[in-house]
Amino acid sequence: MNVVVVRTVEEARKHLALRRPEEKRIGFVPTMGALHAGHASLIENARSGSDFVAVSIFVNPLQFGPGEDYLRYPRPLEKDLDVCERMGADLVFAPAVGEMYPVEQRTFVEVTRLGDHLCGPFRPGHFRGVTTVVAKLFGIVQPNRAWFGEKDYQQLCIIRKMVQDLNLPVEIVPVPIYREKDGLALSSRNAYLDSEDRSVAPVLFRALTTARGMIETGERKAAVVKEWAKRVLTQQERVRPEYFEIVDPIELQPVDEIAGEVRIAGAIWVGKTRLIDNLAASPR
Numbered sequence: 001m002n003v004v005v006v007r008t009v010e011e012a013r014k015h016l017a018l019r020r021p022e023e024k025r026i027g028f029v030p031t032m033g034a035l036h037a038g039h040a041s042l043i044e045n046a047r048s049g050s051d052f053v054a055v056s057i058f059v060n061p062l063q064f065g066p067g068e069d070y071l072r073y074p075r076p077l078e079k080d081l082d083v084c085e086r087m088g089a090d091l092v093f094a095p096a097v098g099e100m101y102p103v104e105q106r107t108f109v110e111v112t113r114l115g116d117h118l119c120g121p122f123r124p125g126h127f128r129g130v131t132t133v134v135a136k137l138f139g140i141v142q143p144n145r146a147w148f149g150e151k152d153y154q155q156l157c158i159i160r161k162m163v164q165d166l167n168l169p170v171e172i173v174p175v176p177i178y179r180e181k182d183g184l185a186l187s188s189r190n191a192y193l194d195s196e197d198r199s200v201a202p203v204l205f206r207a208l209t210t211a212r213g214m215i216e217t218g219e220r221k222a223a224v225v226k227e228w229a230k231r232v233l234t235q236q237e238r239v240r241p242e243y244f245e246i247v248d249p250i251e252l253q254p255v256d257e258i259a260g261e262v263r264i265a266g267a268i269w270v271g272k273t274r275l276i277d278n279l280a281a282s283p284r
């Protein structure tokens, strides 16, 4: 293996400090592991956009709500290290929980407003957990650039705002959603889907493309578009829609009249698995 694996903050810092003088651009891809082709695409982008690529693998308890899947979240570390190696990562930081939170964490980063809709209301405290751990990871790795997937569009917007508001010296680079052939966005949680779940899961992408099609062909009323999309989603009896929303792409506030570019985003439950996805759409 060429990739260096470190488990502690001190080792990560030591290793990065050695490389920083010569490797000018430090690239960073934060993940929760159970790596798939979407993560591989992030690492590949980081590889071509930096001299040194660090990947973190950390299932962050702070971003899971009570009753969520923190304990059963997949942790296939050996397989993940193979993916990192294959995609050309230089360093993997895979800390234990006690390494990231050795004492009671009493400092939190919270971005207001951007979490008011979409996933925010359904996962109280989630984005605060994400921004807090990403701020900590940025403090440890001190990357010049960090890559985030558009699959988690709200997360991407919130991280960008955090970086702007806190003057963090990191450039946030978005990566398009990597999908299966049938449109399903890759996600570590897809591993929870049994074969029947898997066969209905692409319905979310179909609802999003239906909505985008309506917007592109002149429908301006968000309510009309959402009504149709929900009809698509409820055709599947295993599927329980959580939200389906049309928001402005910057502030993530729901729009009534579609006048410019929007983000269409949805979350559904397929059996016991929660899936999210989104698309950009603009009226012609």
Ligand SMILES: Nc1ncnc2c1ncn2[C@@H]1O[C@H](COP(=O)(O)OP(=O)(O)OP(=O)(O)O)[C@@H](O)[C@H]1O
Binding pocket: 030, 031, 032, 033, 038, 039, 041, 042, 147, 148, 149, 150, 151, 152, 175, 176, 177, 178, 179, 185, 186, 187, 188, 189, 190
């Ligand atoms: N299909 C995908 N395409 C592009 N980026 C992705 C995709 N899936 C995840 N990512 C990105 O990978 C990074 C790490 O995400 P994470 O480790 O939470 O994986 P995940 O697939 O989102 O898992 P989960 O669904 O369990 O949250 C994030 O920036 C996320 O947006």
Ligand SMILES: [Mg+2]
Binding pocket: 152
């Ligand atoms: Mg995720």
